[in-house]
Amino acid sequence: MARRIKPLIFVFWEGESEQAYTKYLKSAFEDVAVIRFPSNSGLFLEAKNMFKNSPKYRNNAEVTDEIWFFFDTELEKAVHWERNYKIIKELRKLRKCQIKVRLLMTTACMEYWMLLHFERTAPAIASPADKERIKDRVKRCVPFYEKGDYGSTCEIAKHYGTAIENGKWTLISLVDDGLPTLEDTDERNCWLYQGTHTFTTVHEAIEFLIELKR
Structure with a gap:
């Protein structure tokens, strides 16, 4: 029987919570799967530079299966879509x-994705106060949670099955609001990236990993 080669995935992350x-x-x-990620934060420009200038990345480009960008969407980031899409x-x-x-992608703060591990909810998240309320709701579920803390992140992440179902729900709920498709397409991602709706797509990456186990 031939040995199955594990997919190679490079993950570029925005904040310490995404890294954890x-x-x-x-x-x-x-x-x-072989999941690798740089020690420093950075997204699209970082990835472009790493694959151009770092032998560790450049020499593995031909065997790289996936590149992930793990970040929050914000209204002020919407203008950068075309640059990042390029x-x-x-x-x-x-x-x-x-x-x-x-x-x-997750709307406004990583803590919303964390909260979906326990609750099916989609509140408006825009202001610093909104983000703090989401973090407080996460801490009700895991009192010792702190941003970037690996131990508390693991305690939350082990409930990813619930988060997957709730993540799917956030997207389905946007169909009537004009979401072009539920499929992972450039058109859909542009709509999500530039919009103000509450959602996540992180669950799709985890579904991919689960499928590999099957």
């Missing part, structure tokens, strides 16, 4: 058969 969650995924799914298209072409690029 990525560490959990790396550990939980190490039997089916980079996405460049990264895809680093491999002859094209690299899959996933956007692990």
Whole structure:
């Protein structure tokens, strides 16, 4: 029987909470995927520079299966879509058969994704006060949670099954608001990235990892 080669995934992350969650995924799914991520934060421009200038990334481009960007969407970031989309298209072409690029997006703060591990909810999240309320709701579920703390992040992340179902619900709920499609397409991601709706797409990456286990 031929040995199955694990997919190679590079994850670029925005904040310490995303980094901690990525560490959990790396550990939980190490039997089916090789997940690597830089020690420093950075998203689209960081990825472009790393694959251009770092031998560690450049020399592995042809065997890279997926590139993930793990971040929060904010209204002020909407104007950067075209610039980032250009980079996405460049990264895809680093491999002859094209690299899959996933956007692990969550509205306003990573804590909303954390909260979906326990609750099905979609409040408006825009102001610092809104974000703090979401964090307080997470701390009601895991009192010792702190941003970037690996131990408390793992305690939350182990409930990812619930988060997947709630994450799907956030997208389905946006169909009537004009979401172009539930599929992971550039059109859909542009709509989400530039909008003000409450949602997440992080669950889609975890579903991919779960499917590898099957």
